[in-house]
Amino acid sequence: MTKRIRSKIARGSGELAILSILSEQQLYGFEISRQIGERTGGALKFTLASLYPLLYDMEKRGWVEGRWQANHAGRDRRYYRLTPNGRKQLAPLKKEWRTFFHALDTLAGVSHA
Amino acid sequence: MPDWKTIVRERMSSPNSPLNLKEDVIAELAAHLEEICEEARLCNLDEPAAINLALQEVDDWRVLAASIRRAKSEEDSVNDRTKSLWLPAMANLIVAPGLLMIIQKLAVQPRVLWIGDMALVLYLPWLVTLPLFGGLGAFLAKRAHARFVHRLIVGLSPALAVLGAFALVLPVSLVIDRQAFRHFPFAYFVLTICNWVVLPAFALLLGTLPFLGELAALDTQRGTT
Numbered sequence: 216m217t218k219r220i221r222s223k224i225a226r227g228s229g230e231l232a233i234l235s236i237l238s239e240q241q242l243y244g245f246e247i248s249r250q251i252g253e254r255t256g257g258a259l260k261f262t263l264a265s266l267y268p269l270l271y272d273m274e275k276r277g278w279v280e281g282r283w284q285a286n287h288a289g290r291d292r293r294y295y296r297l298t299p300n301g302r303k304q305l306a307p308l309k310k311e312w313r314t315f316f317h318a319l320d321t322l323a324g325v326s327h328a
Numbered sequence: 329m330p331d332w333k334t335i336v337r338e339r340m341s342s343p344n345s346p347l348n349l350k351e352d353v354i355a356e357l358a359a360h361l362e363e364i365c366e367e368a369r370l371c372n373l374d375e376p377a378a379i380n381l382a383l384q385e386v387d388d389w390r391v392l393a394a395s396i397r398r399a400k401s402e403e404d405s406v407n408d409r410t411k412s413l414w415l416p417a418m419a420n421l422i423v424a425p426g427l428l429m430i431i432q433k434l435a436v437q438p439r440v441l442w443i444g445d446m447a448l449v450l451y452l453p454w455l456v457t458l459p460l461f462g463g464l465g466a467f468l469a470k471r472a473h474a475r476f477v478h479r480l481i482v483g484l485s486p487a488l489a490v491l492g493a494f495a496l497v498l499p500v501s502l503v504i505d506r507q508a509f510r511h512f513p514f515a516y517f518v519l520t521i522c523n524w525v526v527l528p529a530f531a532l533l534l535g536t537l538p539f540l541g542e543l544a545a546l547d548t549q550r551g552t553t
Contacts, residue, residue, distance in 0.1 A: 244356060245363040263360050263385035267353075268395035275399060283352070293356045 229269050230278075231308045232259055234297065237279060238305055241296035243286065244270060270295060278304055329365070330379060332358035339389035353396060361385065412474035417485040420465035424486040424532075427461075428454045446519050450527070458528055459535030461486065466539035476540060483536025487529035494521065 232251050236242065242250065247270075248261040273279045278301030286292045297305075319325045336358045361382040368378035386392050431454050441448040466483035474482065481488065498517070502509060 243359075245360045248360075263357060263364075264387065264392045264395075267357065267360075268392070268399045271353075271396060271399035275401075290359070291355075292359055293352070 226269065227308070228259070228312070229261070229265070230273065231305075231312055232261075233269065233273065233295075234278065234301055234305045234308065237295055237297045238302065241294045243292035243294050245292075247295065273301070277301070329362070329375075332362045332365075335383075336361070339386075340393040350400075353400070412469055412472035413478045413482060416465045416468035416472065416474070416482040419468060420461055420482060420485045421489055423464070424458060424461040424528075427457060443519065444515075446513075446516055448519060448523055450523070455527060455531050458486075458531035461535065462532030463535030463539060466536040470539045479540055480536060483539070484529050484532050487525050487532055490528070491521075491525045494525070 232255075233247060236247060236250055236254075244263075244266055248263075248266050251259050251261055270279065270281070274281055274295075277298055279295045280298050281293045281295045283291050283293050316325070333354055336354045340354065340357075364382040364385065365375075365378045368381045369375065373381065428451060431451055436451070436453060439450045439452055441450065462483040465485060466479045469479045469482040
């Protein structure tokens with residue numbers, strides 16, 4: 216039960232992190248993982264094994280779309296960008312997480328921890 | 329630098345799970361590992377250590393391969409509804425009206441019940457077979473793990489389709505030729521709906537009911553997973 220909840224939380228936070236970062240610019244997998252790591256001070260870390268199944272699943276759901284194009288070094292990379300459907304998911308997801316953290320805060324004062 | 333595509337391809341395949349990942353997935357994962365390795369090299373790691381660091385991104389390649397196959401598979405999301413709702417409903421929608429057409433072609437006379445000066449036209453052989461079709465549709469939906477509402481919709485689909493047609497045709501006809509409806513009393517429309525929607529729906533429901541069982545357990549389970 217706890218494992219399932221933890222897995223759902225991890226998955227949900229991963230989706231939000233990816234949607235948020237792609238809402239600013241299109242990026243390829245390695246850059247997505249690096250930027251999320253850098254911008255969260257390493258608190259959120261995507262390995263290859265955790266990133267791509269999630270990205271492909273989000274692509275299947277029509278939230279992001281990938282397209283091969285050359286990066287700044289001239290190498291082909293699969294760039295992901297948000298679809299209009301993905302952009303629509305962002306606000307409700309943020310709201311869900313805000314509610315979630317508010318609830319935890321009320322319960323355990325986590326924001327002051 | 330190692331050939332990352334070969335490494336990924338080899339690790340993602342196993343004797344028990346034949347490789348069916350597309351080359352662009354392998355290329356994408358290989359490119360990711362290549363960049364990790366290059367970045368590690370820039371941090372002065374020697375090549376074996378950098379390669380080792382990149383490979384640490386994946387604990388179990390078979391688990392990763394399975395996760396990607398599952399994520400890439402269209403089957404679970406798109407086809408679930410198709411299998412549990414649309415296909416059984418289509419089957420029901422083809423077979424039930426098809427039988428009515430055959431009955432009419434065979435010139436089977438309907439039983440006509442007069443209510444005042446209005447007639448209720450009953451194709452009894454057709455109505456008698458409708459529970460069978462409702463049951464068949466609901467059975468197919470249940471076999472595809474359809475939820476309660478979907479099983480009900482599939483079972484009643486021929487009646488719902490006629491109701492939909494009425495809901496569409498009547499307002500449109502009213503707009504096109506308002507005068508035409510002057511000759512028909514309101515009761516005529518009620519009778520028509522009874523004749524082609526309510527009675528068939530009732531007959532279909534009789535057949536559907538046995539396949540609506542286990543609804544509470546199934547739907548509760550869905551709600552918690």
